[in-house]
Amino acid sequence: QSVLTQPPSVSGAPGQRVTISCTGSSSNIGANFDVHWYQQLPGSAPKLLIYGSNNRPSGVPDRFSGSKSGTSGSLAITGLQAEDEADYYCQSFDTSLNGPIFGGGTKLTVL
Amino acid sequence: QVQLVQSGAEMKKPGASVKVSCKASGYTFTAYYIHWVRQAPGQGLEWMGWTHPSSGGTNSAHKFQGRVTMTRDTSVSTVYMDLERLTSDDAAMYYCAFSLATSNWFDSWGQGTLVAVSS
Numbered sequence: 001q002s003v004l005t006q007p008p009s010v011s012g013a014p015g016q017r018v019t020i021s022c023t024g025s026s027s028n029i030g031a032n033f034d035v036h037w038y039q040q041l042p043g044s045a046p047k048l049l050i051y052g053s054n055n056r057p058s059g060v061p062d063r064f065s066g067s068k069s070g071t072s073g074s075l076a077i078t079g080l081q082a083e084d085e086a087d088y089y090c091q092s093f094d095t096s097l098n099g100p101i102f103g104g105g106t107k108l109t110v111l
Numbered sequence: 112q113v114q115l116v117q118s119g120a121e122m123k124k125p126g127a128s129v130k131v132s133c134k135a136s137g138y139t140f141t142a143y144y145i146h147w148v149r150q151a152p153g154q155g156l157e158w159m160g161w162t163h164p165s166s167g168g169t170n171s172a173h174k175f176q177g178r179v180t181m182t183r184d185t186s187v188s189t190v191y192m193d194l195e196r197l198t199s200d201d202a203a204m205y206y207c208a209f210s211l212a213t214s215n216w217f218d219s220w221g222q223g224t225l226v227a228v229s230s
Contacts, residue, residue, distance in 0.1 A: 036216035
């Protein structure tokens, strides 16, 4: 059982907007630690998508955005494309565990 | 550009140990933490621990303490992760990744090393 909670799956049609939530607690996101997001395409290593809750690395389209509020973070994807079909993971830091933690992952299906 | 290149796939018997390497290039090797993250088949990501190449200091998740050893060789910009007393539950893809601070994001990842455990 992951420390951060994500929905197992989300789906949307091409062009639509989807959001993926990441719920933590007072020992991680609620303790003012940022939320980061990774995209994992089938058979590939994870790739950094959003860092510091709402920043995009160079090369990541602005269709991807992140936010954080209280003990939760959220990833939004607008203008959904077939190539966005992947697993998405959130990550933060936990003071009780004294280490990075991940959400269980969300599988995005583009209908 | 920044690259983390890991060693090849391994097949081990239960009770054995496995050593995975991660060679860094394209950045100052001693400036970043190197973490190990594993992913069992069809499962999510699990953080195992980190090492800092400059000091050699390490920290591991409680689950792996006493069973994982992380070392580095600065002369070849390589870190190593040694996992002992393997069981079938350790069968997974093992990734190295780096971050500027222990509480930060993972900027870049290795390609992964598949470890199979079977008698």
